[in-house]
Amino acid sequence: MRSTIRKTMTHVSPMAVAAVLAFGAPAAANDQLVELAKDPANWVMTGRDYNAQNYSEMTEINKENVKDLRPAWSFSTGVLHGHEGTPLVVGDKMFVHSPFPNTTFALDLNDPGTILWQNKPRQNPTARTVACCDVVNRGLAYWPGDDTRGPLVFRTQLDGHIVAMDAETGEDVWIMENSDIKVGSTLTIAPYVIKDMVLVGSSGAELGVRGYVTAYDVKTGEQRWRAFATGPDEELKLASDFNEPNPHYGQFNLGTDTWEGDAWKIGGGTNWGWYAYDPEVDLFYYGSGNPAPWNETMRPGDNKWTMAIWGREATTGEAKFAYQKTPHDEWDYAGVNVMMLSEQEDKDGNMRKLLTHPDRNGIVYTLDRTNGDLISADKMDDTVNWVKEVQLDTGLPVRDPEFGTRMDHKARDICPSAMGYHNQGHDSYDPERKLFMLGINHICMDWEPFMLPYRAGQFFVGATLDMYPGPKGDRQNGLGLGQIKAYNAITGEMAWEKMERFAVWGGTMATAGGLTFYGTLDGYLKARDSDTGDLLWKHKLPSGVVGHPMTYQHDGRQYVAIYYGVGGWPGVGLVFDLNDPTAGLGSVGAFRRLKEFTQMGGGVMVFSLNGDSVYTDDVNTGEWIPGDDA
């Protein structure tokens, strides 16, 4: 890797002082992350805190003054392609990541025009050829350090490596191999820190990769445990009381018994989405993805435990529960989406620890996260048609055979499409309003399977797809591919909903200022009234958005930041200049109009009220003074 260190900080904010004071204290790193996240000035992990709510208590920017939001500063990553995820802010530093080649930057918020350090890995370019859906990366993880080791920043690389970097210098501390591109396995997931471990998922189900999650020691890189999504129970790391509260979900031996022969060895179930964690019960949560291949006829069985919501004990990796949302998937409804944690009263008035998950299959699931009980399962949109309902007592989806897929048959008008009514976007929860702000796709499809052999490292999909706007969009003109909605998980009602020109791919952020922010594929950062959904403000960015917004505070001022850089699965037609509507696993046709609204780019755009920043506070900030070395 090439690492350059620009300069050290000359100004230390109160927040940074607090962080330094915390450093070296006897509190565990886990607790330090919790404490850092309590300060709304910080954004210490992809979902802001372990609850993954993407919610900020800050109110400086609010409904009344959001019209005055203006660009404060910006930063180009120097990389094109899809910029998913969001930057992190800890104290006076912003940590920025990029798609392949996965360059990492640390910026000095006292003078954001200064790059404190950058770390650009040298990767095998072959990694690009085995990535299914552009060359995206979803972000970084931060470990605050302890009394023997300073803070670390973690990065995954498309070529399958997990890297620990010194947060102060950007120097590599260790690099481990997690995924082998020669067998089609890549990494796009944001790493996730729990205690003194960093968790890493896996990508490559479109190449038949058997999914797994691995925990590494943050200081040494030593593997603590690894748990697979398919196969024998001991490799799944099932606890002895696995699914005991809900035996109807299934319990033991199903990771092999629900597959024919050894098909589980190439059965997919990778996890490349997001994690959440409840320190009180030491359980972390994530979703396993689609079974491989997409052609369902080639893999009889329920294909467990692909498509599952997992609750695993962080210390041991043991699974306490798993709930399979889409048994025997026939549509690529990869179940990796965000898990948002909340505490709410259920319909009977009992306070519950909840997990809410908007799935690709068009259903929003809410579970009791302590035991996996299914509490609600509501359609994100009334146009979902593959399933009639989800039985809350059995957990089973009642499929509509009319929209099933099979060999020698072209299934038509299936809603949602393989992209799901919700994909990788990291959404938000507003605890004051008890509303989940959902960025939604409104895309349906035709699906025709075909047979193909498995060859390690080659694509293993077996279906041709045509995608187009859902019934509420404009199919003739290829627009109306997205929605934004506010969902109450207890009542099952949508407080409001609005249509969008394209999919709301990147996710949302809610604030106590009564605002819901999100970026659009055609390149707008928008702010809506969280109570009504009314559009209050927007700004056109240099390129489309596939990441989620964040907010931080520096020197007492609130900022809102978001990556721009169109790409990801919906952008593959644009970024690779493809025209066959079935190319890009069907996305090229669905997003054929995107190039009329935006083009490639890559960077961070930061906003504040009136555009105020360190540069308007003092126009001399960042000026070169003769004799300075920076």
Add this chain to the structure above:
Amino acid sequence: MKLIALGIVAAMSLAAPALAYDGTNCRAPGNCWEPKPDYPERVEGSEYDPQHDPAELSKQGESLAVMDNRNAWRVWHMAQTGSFEYDVTKIPGYEEGGTPPAQ
């Protein structure tokens, strides 16, 4: 809670067969797949047999084992020397597939 759940399991096992695959006719808890009309219960030997090559199916597991082994050497070397070396061939004593000496 457990009694309710067991009741659900019993009810599921008594479910009547669906006319077409709707996913609710379970042979056991968590095992509810059934072939669609005119499609085989098992694909091996049928016109939909993917004819998997066992050697290809084993490659992922073999690759993981090799990567884990190299990682173990890297961890061992850093514990011994305090410095990290990615290129395992530069680690004194490294032997492909061998186990690092006890710490």
